[in-house]
Amino acid sequence: MIKSRLFRCRVSAAALLMAAGLGAGMPVFAQTHEPAKGTAQVAGTSLSLDELYRFKSLIGTTPENFAWSADGGELLFLWNDEGYSFRDVWSYSVKTGRKTRLTFLGKDAKPEAERPGVMQAVFLGKGRVAFTIGGALNIREADGTVTAVETDKQAIRKLAVSPDGSKLAFVSGNPVDTRNRVTLGGLLWVRDVAAKGGNVARRVAGEDDPKIYVDSFQWGDDGKAIAFEQADDRAVPERDIYFYAKGGLQNNRVIRAFPGDETTRARIGVVSLASGETRFYERPDAKHHIWGYGLSRDGKRLFVSGSDMEAKEHTIYMFDVASGTRETFYQLREPKHIRPDWQVAWAPGDDGLIILTDRDGWLHLYHQRSAGAAPRQITSGEWEIASFEVDAAKRQLYFVANKSYIPERQLYRVAVAGGAVQRISPETAGTNQPVWSPDFRHVASQFSSDTMPPELTMIDTAKPGRATQVTRSPQPEFYAQTWSNTGYVEFPSHVDGQKLIGRVSLPANYDPSKRYPLIVGSVYSDAVQNQWGGRRAHPTWGLDQYFVAQGYIVLNVNLRGSWGQGREHNQAQWHSYGTMDINDLESGVRYLVAKNYVDPARVGIWGSSYGGLMTIMSLAKKSDVYAAGIAGAPATNVWHAYPSQMWIMGPPDGPDMPGRYEAQSPLYQVQGVKDPLMLIHGTRDPVVLYSDTVALTEKMIANQQMFELVTLPGANHGWDNEGIVQTRFAFKKMVEFFDRTVKNRK
Structure with missing residues (x-):
């Protein structure tokens, strides 16, 4: 249970329902903020809009972008403990329960500048951290010194360390040229983690034309290959948005399609880091949406989950990585389907796929072992799953769902074989946005509720139902x-x-x-x-x-x-x-x-x-x-x-x-x-x-x-x-x- 001197436990979700009591006086609500002693209950906050929205945020700065160390013992997060918008890099030790500020880049930032600060950080091992700020890549050494690297690249983002910890992959924007480009572009690079500085990354995917760009990527489990999604906007219309601002005429030229226009064409490629060769895996219609993809753990197969433009037909293709041959693994058409909430992942041991789908009317988990086989339902009920992760070692699935009550997002697990669903998060009403540790022993969650602004909480999955609140973001006036x-x-x-x-x-x-x-x-x-x-x-x-x-x-x-x-x-x-x-x-x-x-x-x-x-x-x-x-x-x-x-x-x-x-x-x-x-x-x-x-x-x-x-x-x-x-x-x-x-x- 989250504990704090100024918070007390919320009542159960059932008690929050007003349906039974609306006609018989004031409904039962959970008011968890305790006004200062001697404060009479008033209509609400006495603050003006200027005081509610101020540069030093009353509700604090949301802790964001959680990233675990490879051994699951330490967590990185971005935060400002004073409530200003500039986020620095912080770490939290699961063993000691101590949080530490690792960078001090915002110490001289003027509050009214409203700068976001660091955008992403990842562990490199041996006390080193890579992070991005203003589109630039920096490395913080174990002694605290910070060095800018890859300075010949712009708009660096999507940092990801290989499973063996030896390489750092990232996406950058295309080189600046004299033409009026309307897209950021995206090139995929790989850099040795051991490198201390310089511009040493090797380009492994992406085109010089910024309208053909790497949109996302995933490391293979063996660290020898990367699967990536390449998007192509060359056929999409460009539109000029003229407007007056700052005393003159401006133009915001964008790539922007309307219904019926040509849209982005996407395809999945796999690049071998040893040879540098890339193979693309083609679908019958490149205009159709891609909702997910992933290499098998042995690197021999690749799934691509997608749908038609109207999201009515969900299709999962399975490719042989070596030959490129394709088969239809799964397909379901619903004529009135409107939400592409599907998610797909490899089952433990590459034994088929785990599929999140609403084929029974509710978003639940299924296990399908081979192409065309009947999916076996794992979870069921009149509630829905928002997302899931696969713990292959223990053959378990961890997921976010509203099983407790429709407005909530709580954490659960279930065996791949099926059976009882176990709640991991505390019996505290609210919303969890989790990032699971590599061994699934802990989960870092951005937790929030109707009475609590977002905070970083930590849950030990071996001790479900309890959480430790790591950050304390609101200013003292918030509690008054x-x-x-x-x-x-x-x-x-x-x-x-x-x-x-x-x-x-x-x-x-x-x-x-x-x-x-x-x-x-x-x-x-x-x-x-x-x-x-x-x-x-x-x-x-x-x-x-x-x-x-x-x-x-x-x-x-x-x-x-x-x-x-x-x-x-x-x-x-x-x-x-x-x-x-x-x-x-x-x-x-x-x-x-x-x-x-x-x-x-x-x-x-x-x-x-x-x-x-x-x-x-x-x-x-x-x-x-x-x-x-x-x-x-x-x-x-x-x-x-x-x-x-x-x-x-x-x-x-x-x-x-x-x-x-x-x-x-x-x-x-x-x-x-x-x-x-x-x-x-x-x-x-x-x-x-x-x-x-x-x-x-x-x-x-x-x-x-x-x-x-x-x-x-x-x-x-x-x-x-x-x-x-x-x-x-x-x-x-x-x-x-x-x-x-x-x-x-x-």
């Missing part, structure tokens, strides 16, 4: 605040009765005799998770806390298309952007209104990207439900989505086009918007084009529909995560808008 009460509700869809889950944050002094204004959002798929801030793709933890402190309730819904509730639940989203998803959001609003938590006249909704699509569609189709909405970087026109969105939208041809795409695009539905709408968008955005927001505003002007537009010059798709100054500005605009149109609505 009163934070929201966050818990979960279950309710049926008002359309088809499917069970839905909601994450609800209430003011700490919630009064059941009152009906509160409600903020639904930020809306997105996979948005209901027991971790600090809920959905962490956006830094909205402080915004949500501020809303609750100002007297709002905040709701999010695990809408259709999300992970964790099985295939029947997520496939209802097929061809249904702006239809089934917004129905699910409405079901959550209806539920809280029916339980007298929420004032039905004061409901706001907001989201970004796909969440912006849902926001505008909700205002257009459900004006009786919402008072106002905010759409950030809204995907208004699915004709301009990424081709991967065809998993849900379907292809842009057929007899039902263009009607099907128009039905899923706010641009063609916006005439129904009657309530206040704010649009927030960065002009440099290559994911959702700013020009699509302009097209929407042109329609609204023609229709005499009122709206507010917040333009962020030069901002990218992550408009609320590009620096504290911009975050504060955007969130203040949002608060002012919702206070005016929702909370204080006349």
Whole structure:
């Protein structure tokens, strides 16, 4: 159990469910923060947005990029113990329980610079560490001295030491030339670990053309070969994104395909380090997705896991490494499949493959021993597995799953032969993101919960159910605040009765005799998770806390298309952007209104990207439900989505086009918007084009529909995560808008 003077154990997941008690007073929530003695319970934090989002982070700096030593006795991680953004390299000894700061590169960094610092670090053995910072490779010797190496290369990343510890592989960008390149490129290099300095790495894969690049790689178990994925963007369209910023016209030229365009072609190669020769292993259609690949432990076979462009047919090809011959090992087609959550790995002893698939309706583990054989199911139940690792020596599988409760991510193991599933992580509700030691004796987990910002915890798998908290990241002021009460509700869809889950944050002094204004959002798929801030793709933890402190309730819904509730639940989203998803959001609003938590006249909704699509569609189709909405970087026109969105939208041809795409695009539905709408968008955005927001505003002007537009010059798709100054500005605009149109609505 994680122990701390200022944290106490959470109650069980079952006690968090509000479904049974919503109508009978305040639901049971777990409030694990203990306010300072003498502090009266208040609505929530007393901090302003400026104080919540500051350069010395209130919640601390997240420990990241865990890397184990070869013997599993020591862990590297990147962290800043003062709460600034610059991460240095730290180590933790499993034997002594001591953490040590290994680099001091951030000691002179100005807090307002918001520099990320070290990006990756790996052990080289004998007390030496390799790390990257600013795209440059450095080696820290055992005596603490730091030397820059491979200085003739740029954008170095993806460090990986060979299994025998003798070589370091990495990817770098292509050499700079005079042409206007639109990709970073990627060349694969190998360097002797024993080398002390200089530019001594040997290039083993990659092309001079940066549009043909090494996207990923894996060492073979014997360290004699490397399998890698080579991507080819030469046929993908290039697009100019012109925008004004810093007083002049700028151009963000990107490689960017739309549905129906040519896409990246990928193939897997294996390079022999002894001969330098590379063999590529071709699939029937190089345009199809690759989701995974791996060499057998004896190096004689190679699997490639992929699917068609719409992610409807999962196929695993098996290749003979020496001859290149191919056979279809596994194949399953599901016409309405929308999530490529598959994962594949070699079974112990190269005895076939372990496959994570939802072939029985839920994501579970299977063992298939030979091509075309019937897969044997290892795990089962109405819960799902997110990822797994194979302990070949002990013939066990370690995995992350929501077996305990849908919003959680806990750690488990099971024998390859099947049998009882054993929980490894403590009985503490929350989310684990694990990195297993090479011998699986320990697991380093980035653990977080609704009441605890992310921390590094350590679990001894021989003593399951207990964890040691290694880092302590939040600032002292964090513990002095009163934070929201966050818990979960279950309710049926008002359309088809499917069970839905909601994450609800209430003011700490919630009064059941009152009906509160409600903020639904930020809306997105996979948005209901027991971790600090809920959905962490956006830094909205402080915004949500501020809303609750100002007297709002905040709701999010695990809408259709999300992970964790099985295939029947997520496939209802097929061809249904702006239809089934917004129905699910409405079901959550209806539920809280029916339980007298929420004032039905004061409901706001907001989201970004796909969440912006849902926001505008909700205002257009459900004006009786919402008072106002905010759409950030809204995907208004699915004709301009990424081709991967065809998993849900379907292809842009057929007899039902263009009607099907128009039905899923706010641009063609916006005439129904009657309530206040704010649009927030960065002009440099290559994911959702700013020009699509302009097209929407042109329609609204023609229709005499009122709206507010917040333009962020030069901002990218992550408009609320590009620096504290911009975050504060955007969130203040949002608060002012919702206070005016929702909370204080006349």
